[in-house]
Amino acid sequence: MPQDPVDMVDDLIKMGLYKDSQLRAADRVNAHELRKALFLKQVGRGDPQREKLILALCKQAGGLENAFAAAFGPQAGLFFADSIRNSGTTRREFLRNMAVGAALVTLASCGGNGDPATQDAADAPIDPSALEKTDIQVGFIPITCATPIIMSDPLGFYERYGFNATTVRMPSWGAVRDSAIAGELDAYHMLAPMPIAMTLGLGSPTFGVRLASIQNINGQAITIAERHRGNVNGPEDFRGFIIGVPFPYSMHNLLIRYYLATGGLNPDTDVQIRPVPPPDSIAQLIAGDIDAMLMPDPFNQRAVFEEAGFIYMLTKDLWNGHPCCAFTASDNWIEANPNSFRALNKAILEAAGYARDPGNRAEIAAAISGRAYLNQPQEVVEAVLTGNFEDGLGNTQSVPDRIDFDPHPWQSFAKWISSQLLRWDLQGDGRVSEVITSDTFNSIGEEIFLTDLARELAEELGQNPPAENSREEQLAFDTFDPSDPAAYVQSQIDTFGV
Incomplete structure (x- = not known):
């Protein structure tokens, strides 16, 4: 009987005890899905023995990231094929990782029915028993900025988190604002400055709104x-x-x-x-x-x-990586439905992570172009999402990050937005300078942009959110230092005259 686990696995494969379908399971489950299955379904249930086993398996693969990348990454099929063709050492690495992969898939599928080769671990349902509300309505404007909110319906992200969700197309941003104040829907697609303006009472009665995550950057x-x-x-x-x-x-x-x-x-x-x-x-x-x-x-x-x-x-x-739209909910709704808000935010963060992968953009374009969502020609939507487009000047452009989906709500975003609201005094009545001052830039961002919560949820999903809350922002004509927004506004006025 072989003593080396890799030799044992090799023998088991030769004996036919490891089925082809089991080996292919590692190819079909990508890193993102595996993280969800392991940490939400297994580790998240607080079973220390199971967590210990998973970590031990990953250690055998050379670390958590190695296990994911080698056994379950998007190029896993090529990795396995190359491993089989190459030297004995590479084959042993392949067998070790395949053994780990098969074990991890089995663990992720534990408690369900069916062969792990045919059961997608990521599709295991989330227990909705703790949710205060599962029948929800989410408002959106039909633009590609709303991609994570829209795609979560046809691609099943809402359903996975226990929601029976209806996405509601809104006619204008004014309608979104008024509907939120009236409490007509549960959550909303808003422009990133809107939660700041509404909470401060700029352009509307004062009404508390929280920005849970950024829907899109650029775009x-x-x-x-x-x-x-x-x-x-x-x-x-x-x-x-x-x-x-x-x-x-x-x-x-x-x-x-x-x-x-x-x-x-x-x-x-x-x-x-x-x-x-x-x-x-x-x-x-x-x-x-x-x-x-x-x-x-x-x-x-x-x-x-x-x-x-x-x-x-x-x-x-003008500003590579600038925020545009956001996923939001009112203070009232969050207070009444804290668990539902957390789960709903998590669904959106997961969808944003899926949308960030360029390999998924064509699929997403097909899912959201129809009459129920964007109601646009699919080729138009795909041109935006993939960044391969005609510019109307006779040029074919390739700009992969024409739009991107990085949900981290940087505090520096909130501070830049606040600085420009102060600079331009859009109300024209002095109200802005009363509520946005040198002393309130930090408190505005910390109160309205839920950066810490977004990071916590992203980490639970196995994503890699930034550890920082704020950063220096590089724009086309200047650099924004979030430590002194008031000085930035004055420098803009001094440089450009307005």
Whole structure:
């Protein structure tokens, strides 16, 4: 009888005791799914003996990450094939990892029915008994920024966490704000500045909203009407334009103001910035009601598709990694449904992690393009999500991070947004300077952006969120130091005159 476990595994394979289907299971379960199965279903149940066994198995594979990468990663099939073809040492490593993989899959599937080769461990249902509410409604605007919220319906993320969820398409951001205040739905897709504005009473009655996670980074563009082709080469050439943005308290409004000011334009006097619901933006561009727009996708790409305009600049070129939209819920709902909020946030974080993988983008585009969600041509949505697109100027672009899905709600995001709300005083009545001061930048972010909770939930999912809450943000024309937002605002005014 062989004493070396690897030799034993080799013999068991030769004897046919390890079935091909069992060996293939490790190929089919990817690292993300395995982490979910192990830590949510097994370790999360507080069984120290099971945790000890799992850690011992992973140690045999050379560490947790090695076990995941070698046995269950997206390239596992190639790894196994190469291992079989290569030397005895590599084969032994392969057999060791395969043994570990088979054991881990078996553990992850323990307690269920069926062959682990046919049961996807990640699809094991979450016990919903602790949830205060399982029948939920989540509001969204039909844009690609809402991808994690939308895709969680057809791809089963809500169901996995015990929810019977209905996604509710909203007509405008004003409708989202008003619906949240009225308590009509359970959770919402909002623009990242909206929870700050609503909680501080800017543009609406004071109403507490928490930003649970960022839905997307990048993913917007400045699109100019076809009739202005060849006439715009810099921010100074926007003088006299009517520019559409989706909402006053939006990253779109703050970013277009940031850009125009670098060309010496005063956004309040040298141009007109007009709120336009995203679904209406193409018609207004064609009709001449607006000359340009800084809008969420897929409407920039749809403008190219309809030959109504061209993509002048992606917002990632103004600030690579900037936040745009967010997953949110009101203070009232969170207080009444703490367990449901935690589980719902976790479902969204998991969906965002899935969407972040470029290999999943085409599948997601197919799932969310239909009438119930974005109601857009699939080729338009896929162009946005994959970053392979026509810009309307005769160029085929490849920008894989045109949109991305990093859910970490950095405190530096909250501080930059607050600094720009202060800079532009969108209400014009002095209210902003009363509630956003040098002393309140930190408290605003800490109260509204749930950074610590997002990190905790991401770690439970096996994701790798940043350990930090804040970071220096590099924009196209300056660098934002989150330690002194007030000084940043003053430096902008001193440099650009507005």
